[in-house]
Amino acid sequence: MALFLGLDLGQSKDYTALAVIELVPPPPVQVIEGLYTVTYKPSKEPPALHVRHLERFPLGTRYPVIVQEVGNRLHALTNVNVGRPTLIVDKTGVGAPVVDMFEAAKLEPVAITITSGGEPNWSHGSLNVPKRDLVSIVQTTLQTQRLRFAEALEGVTLLTQELLNFQYKLTANANDIYGAWRENTHDDMVLAVALAVWYADKMYHPPWTKEDLMALSRGVKV
Numbered sequence: 674m675a676l677f678l679g680l681d682l683g684q685s686k687d688y689t690a691l692a693v694i695e696l697v698p699p700p701p702v703q704v705i706e707g708l709y710t711v712t713y714k715p716s717k718e719p720p721a722l723h724v725r726h727l728e729r730f731p732l733g734t735r736y737p738v739i740v741q742e743v744g745n746r747l748h749a750l751t752n753v754n755v756g757r758p759t760l761i762v763d764k765t766g767v768g769a770p771v772v773d774m775f776e777a778a779k780l781e782p783v784a785i786t787i788t789s790g791g792e793p794n795w796s797h798g799s800l801n802v803p804k805r806d807l808v809s810i811v812q813t814t815l816q817t818q819r820l821r822f823a824e825a826l827e828g829v830t831l832l833t834q835e836l837l838n839f840q841y842k843l844t845a846n847a848n849d850i851y852g853a854w855r856e857n858t859h860d861d862m863v864l865a866v867a868l869a870v871w872y873a874d875k876m877y878h879p880p881w882t883k884e885d886l887m888a889l890s891r892g893v894k895v
Contacts, residue, residue, distance in 0.1 A: 675695070675696040675758075675759075675873070676693060676694070676695055676696075676725070676750055676758035676759070677693070677694045677695075677696065677758065677759045677761060677869040677870075677872055677873040678691060678692070678693050678694075678743070678746070678747065678750075678758055678759065678760045678761065678869060679691070679692045679694065679761050679864075679865040679866060679867065679868035679869030679870070679872075680743060680760065680761065680762045680763065680782075680865060680868070681763045681861045681862075681864040681865040681868065682736075682739075682762065682763050682766070682767060682768045682771055683730075683732075683861055684766060684767055685733075686732075687732075687859065687861060688729045688730060688731075688732060688859060688861045689729070689730040689734060689739055689861065690727070690728065690729045690730070690861035690862045690864070690865040691726070691727070691728040691729075691730075691743060691746065691865055692724060692726065692727055692728075692862065692865035692866045692868075692869050693724070693725045693726035693727075693746075693750070693758075693869070694722050694723065694724060694725065694866065694869040694870055694873055695722070695723045695725050696720050696721075696722060696873045696876075697720055697721040697722070697723055698716075698720045699716040699718040699719075699720060699721075700716065701714060701716060702714050702716050719817075719819060719874075720819070721819050721820075721821060722814055722819055722820045722821070722870050722873060722874070723821050723822070724820070724821065724822035724826065724829075724832075724866060725826075726746075726826075726828075727822075727826060727827065727828030727829060727831070727832055727862060727865075727866075728746075728828060729828065729831065729861060729862065730742070736771045736774060737774065739771075740771070740774045740775055740778055740780070741778075743760070743775075743780070744778055744780050747760060747780055757781075759783060759872065759873075759876075760775070760780055760781065760782045760783065761782070761783045761785060761868045761869055761872045762775060762782040762783070762784055762785070762868075763785060763786075763787065763864065763868060764784040764785060764786045764799045765785075765786050765787045768784070768786070769784075772784045772799070783800070783872060784798060784799035784800065785799060785800045785801075785802050785868055785871075785872070786799045786800070786801050786802070787802060787803075787804055787807065788801045788802065788803050788804070789803065789804060790803050790805075791803055793806060802871060806871060807864070807867040807868070807871055808867070810867060810870050810871045810874060811836075811863065811866060811867045811870060814870060814874070815836075820866075820870060828862065831862050832862040832863065832866065835859060835860050835861075835862050835863045836863060838860070
């Protein structure tokens with residue numbers, strides 16, 4: 674079981690939101706070889722991404738409290754999980770000093786800075802990811818039913834409303850325009866989910882492997 678925690682850090686008028694995503698690989702494919710020989714091979718189907726937890730912190734929650742609370746969630750999940758969950762934190766805006774707080778607390782965050790365009794790359798200790806990549810991964814995983822969440826999940830009503838409010842447009846000159854992204858309506862739940870889903874998907878699928886991400890950290894384009 675692989676867990677990924679996406680954390681969208683809000684500013685004074687924005688909520689901070691946390692999403693826990695479980696990456697669920699498909700079952701192996703049964704292959705019958707001869708009368709009595711059955712083998713299993715890895716499936717080529719993409720993994721499912723299950724939303725296991727959604728949380729929105731009250732407005733005005735101080736960042737040290739958020740660091741402590743997220744650390745508590747991370748440690749609790751580590752106790753029941755094989756392997757340490759991965760924490761992905763939004764470094765855009767006020768995120769840089771808060772990411773330092775997570776590092777000081779030894780929570781080993783993966784920092785993502787959201788950019789307006791270009792290609793994903795590594796710079797100044799964080800991954801730079803275009804908004805369009807985060808938007809598209811949520812759209813495609815929902816449309817293909819890879820991204821799933823239970824109706825009874827706490828916070829799913831807020832997430833559903835944000836998804837309905839969220840709009841993506843492509844102008845004639847190929848500039849990306851995003852509605853409801855740090856604008857008139859809250860989008861913290863969507864962003865928290867997008868951060869976790871994007872990273873989980875890239876960790877699982879080629880050409881983005883763990884080695885690729887390490888290559889990015891050395892400035893090598895993949």
